[in-house]
Amino acid sequence: MSSYHLNRFLFDLKMDGEAYERATGDLDRALGRYELSADETEAIKQGDPRKLRQLGAHGMLALYVLRLNPEFQRNIYWSQK
């Protein structure tokens, strides 16, 4: 099964400021814009990059789920691409 929508969501978290704002504002609603499996949705909500990688996310996109984690939201990582 394609992981396109999973990777697309993570890519949008990285590159699309509005998508990031939507995800931090109402994650359920933001995820509704993508065709995600129940496992993918759950892994995103858990904020677990390693699980996302196992589900087919590229490792360096999986990392971007941590943008939703309050512990990392101001991390310097996001100020470079």
Place this chain on the structure above:
Amino acid sequence: MSFVAAIAASHAPNILLEPGAEWDEFMMLHYRMAPQAASTKPSLEAQQKLRRDAEKAYAALRADLEAARPEVLIVVANDQFVNFAYNNIPTFFVTLADEVKGQFTRHRFRYRNGKELGRAILKAGIDAGIDFAFGEYIELQHTQTVPLHFLLPEPKIPILPIYVNTWVEPIPTPRRCFQVGELIRKVADGWKERVAILATGGLSHFPGSPRIGEIDTSFDHKLLEILREGKGRSLAEYSVEEICKAGDSEFLNWMVAIGSVGDAKAKETFYMPDHVATGWGFVSWKI
């Protein structure tokens, strides 16, 4: 002859981060992906020494680059999900923008783009059976900006970003990348301006993988030895699997530069594993 310089350098983000707080904050994310990598975390003093050593390597490359007086700098790098995503991932891409911009933390970058040379490379590629993708907009990222910060901090000359897909399978073979380099050299040799090439990336590292933190220093040293011997052409025989097993998929960017220098020997090489993720490598060829 208008091909005047060839260099290759790592683009690891931590090279441009300040040792200490910035470096540690940045690496927290990688350690969340691969907790075992934190066991080799370098001390502040070690981070500072790595930065100094990298600056020395970049300074040597910059001196060679400036001595060659290029009028346009081709920058061969990989995209890391900034310009290309899973709806469209080009194997090779030539930038035809008027200008290119990007940002790395507090550092901003803006260069004119050598699009006329880009069009010539595109056309030559089509004639030779290498059909590049192309486009009129890209955003620079750390794969270009980290080396450019040290090598071309002032936008005195245009750059020409060329991308190689080194991250999303299937990736091109070392042989194909070498052929792209040969094509670039052929165009550059007949070009009206003095052309230099910079390849970025590597060396051994496993970003986004459970193997983050592993660095195959033996493989890296072997690569650099081959380049010092002027036998880079032999690296075209490597398989994608051999390159990836060593964590050197970004060496494919270097293979383009190697194709452009042919049998030239590396004049200088530098190598320093960062004990975090990446074997930092630097090369300047004698053209």
